Amino acid sequence: MDLCFMTGSLSMDTDTSKREALNNRCVIQPPFKLRTEEPILFLKPPSAYVREGSPVLVPRYSSSLHHEVELGVVIGKGGTAIPQAAAMEHVAGYALCLDMTARDVQDVCKAKGLPWTRAKAFNTSCPVSDFIPKERIPDPGNVKLWLKVNDQLRQSGCTSQMIFSIPYLISYISEFITLEEGDLILTGTPKGVSAVQERDELQAGIEDVVTMSFRVDRKE
Numbered sequence: 001m002d003l004c005f006m007t008g009s010l011s012m013d014t015d016t017s018k019r020e021a022l023n024n025r026c027v028i029q030p031p032f033k034l035r036t037e038e039p040i041l042f043l044k045p046p047s048a049y050v051r052e053g054s055p056v057l058v059p060r061y062s063s064s065l066h067h068e069v070e071l072g073v074v075i076g077k078g079g080t081a082i083p084q085a086a087a088m089e090h091v092a093g094y095a096l097c098l099d100m101t102a103r104d105v106q107d108v109c110k111a112k113g114l115p116w117t118r119a120k121a122f123n124t125s126c127p128v129s130d131f132i133p134k135e136r137i138p139d140p141g142n143v144k145l146w147l148k149v150n151d152q153l154r155q156s157g158c159t160s161q162m163i164f165s166i167p168y169l170i171s172y173i174s175e176f177i178t179l180e181e182g183d184l185i186l187t188g189t190p191k192g193v194s195a196v197q198e199r200d201e202l203q204a205g206i207e208d209v210v211t212m213s214f215r216v217d218r219k220e
C-alpha cells in the first residue's frame with residue numbers, strides 16, 4: 001500500500017438527508033474555496049503503516065493519543081477525475097485501519113490554523129489489517145466496525161453513517177490528486193474515540209470479516 005489518504009472531521013453522521021444531498025455532488029465547482037461540507041483531507045506517508053505484531057507508538061510530544069477505527073478502501077486501478085458511477089471499478093478491496101491521532105497536538109494545530117501532519121502522520125499512526133478482497137465486503141456502505149481497548153468496547157458504528165459515500169470520496173479526491181494502485185483511503189470514524197495509554201491492547205474488527213490487535217508502546 002502506498003500513500004494513505006484520510007478523510008476527516010466528523011466523517012460519520014446520522015443525518016440521512018444531509019448524506020444523500022452530499023453524495024449527489026461530485027465535482028469541485030469554482031470558486032475554489034473549501035466548502036465546510038466538503039471532506040477534510042489529510043495524508044499519511046507509508047511510514048505511518050504498522051502491521052500486527054509491531055506496536056503502535058505514542059509520539060514523544062503527545063500525551064493524548066486517540067484511536068479512530070475506520071474502513072480503508074484500497075485502490076486497484078488508478079485514475080484522475082473518476083466519475084462516481086465508475087468509482088467502484090477502481091476499488092481492489094478494503095483494509096481495517098486505525099487513524100491514530102495525537103489529539104492534543106491536533107487541537108493546537110486547529111487553533112493555530114496549522115496542518116495536522118504532526119497529529120496524524122507520525123510513524124505507526126496507521127495500523128492496518130490484512131488486505132480484504134472486494135468480494136468479501138459486497139456492501140461497503142453498510143458494514144459494522146468496532147474497537148475495544150483492553151476488552152472494553154469503545155467504538156461501534158456502521159459505515160451507513162458515513163457522511164460521504166465511497167464513490168463520492170474517490171471521485172472527490174481524484175479530481176485533484178491522481179489515485180494510484182495501492183493507495184488507501186480511510187473513510188472516517190464513528191463516535192467513541194478516546195485516549196490510549198502505553199501497554200494498552202487495541203482490538204478492532206469488521207463484522208465477521210476481519211479482526212486485528214495492536215499493543216500500545218511509548219517511543220523511547
Ligand SMILES: CC(=O)CC(=O)C(=O)O
Pocket residue numbers: 006007008009010011012068070099101187188189
Ligand atoms: C477530527 C478528526 O480527526 C477527523 C477524522 O479523522 C475522522 O475520522 O473523522
Ligand SMILES: [Mg+2]
Pocket residue numbers: 006007008068070099186188189
Ligand atoms: Mg479519522
